Amino acid sequence: MIRPPGFAGAAFGTVASGDLRVDSVRRRRVAESLGISADWAFVQQVHGNTVVEAFTAGNLGEADAIVVRRPGIPIAVATADCVPIIIEAKSAAAVVHAGWRGAVAGVVPAALEALNAAGNAPRRAAIGPAIGPCCYEVGAEVLAHFPGFVRETDWGTPSIDIPGYVANQMAGLELWKSDECTFTSDALHSWRRDATKQRQVAVAWLPTS
Numbered sequence: 234m235i236r237p238p239g240f241a242g243a244a245f246g247t248v249a250s251g252d253l254r255v256d257s258v259r260r261r262r263v264a265e266s267l268g269i270s271a272d273w274a275f276v277q278q279v280h281g282n283t284v285v286e287a288f289t290a291g292n293l294g295e296a297d298a299i300v301v302r303r304p305g306i307p308i309a310v311a312t313a314d315c316v317p318i319i320i321e322a323k324s325a326a327a328v329v330h331a332g333w334r335g336a337v338a339g340v341v342p343a344a345l346e347a348l349n350a351a352g353n354a355p356r357r358a359a360i361g362p363a364i365g366p367c368c369y370e371v372g373a374e375v376l377a378h379f380p381g382f383v384r385e386t387d388w389g390t391p392s393i394d395i396p397g398y399v400a401n402q403m404a405g406l407e408l409w410k411s412d413e414c415t416f417t418s419d420a421l422h423s424w425r426r427d428a429t430k431q432r433q434v435a436v437a438w439l440p441t442s
């Protein structure tokens with residue numbers, strides 16, 4: 234697991250962590266090492282901008298961001314190229330799954346707003362491993378959504394910088410950003426590279442004091 238420095242309750246999985254959505258044995262082991270419950274809240278991710286609050290663990294339905302205000306309920310999203318984001322507030326946390334569609338739909342501002350609405354101003358955010366502008370080649374119809382974030386792949390074709398785009402949406406927060414690209418790192422799942430069903434999980438929790 235990748236632990237962003239300075240975050241009390243945040244971890245990003247890798248290939249080595251296993252697929253923690255479905256592998257309950259591995260999840261129990263990881264949870265134990267993190268000192269948290271092995272019962273996590275997940276959502277059915279649909280590349281939209283819906284935020285749900287977790288009052289219990291388990292499947293919370295269709296959404297792409299989860300907010301939690303109760304210690305004891307780890308919240309998680311799963312990715313393989315899309316951007317996993319963990320946001321910390323004073324007594325709340327959020328996890329966000331942002332591919333290009335969700336990013337454009339505003340799932341990140343929606344999560345920030347949900348925290349603010351619950352009286353928990355976001356303080357810092359961690360942007361986990363995702364496909365980088367080095368490798369995220371897209372067509373003109375996608376490029377058109379990302380003025381200011383069009384880049385070039387290592388092989389010289391137009392690409393977009395989704396981690397940079399979501400970082401910009403969180404300007405003002407203290408930010409940690411992974412510099413790993415899922416497409417180029419064998420330690421990370423990449424849908425683009427392998428068409429894999431496997432995912433790495435980003436998990437956030439409120440430490441019990």
Ligand SMILES: [Zn+2]
Pocket residue numbers: 364365366367368369414415416417
């Ligand atoms: Zn790359």
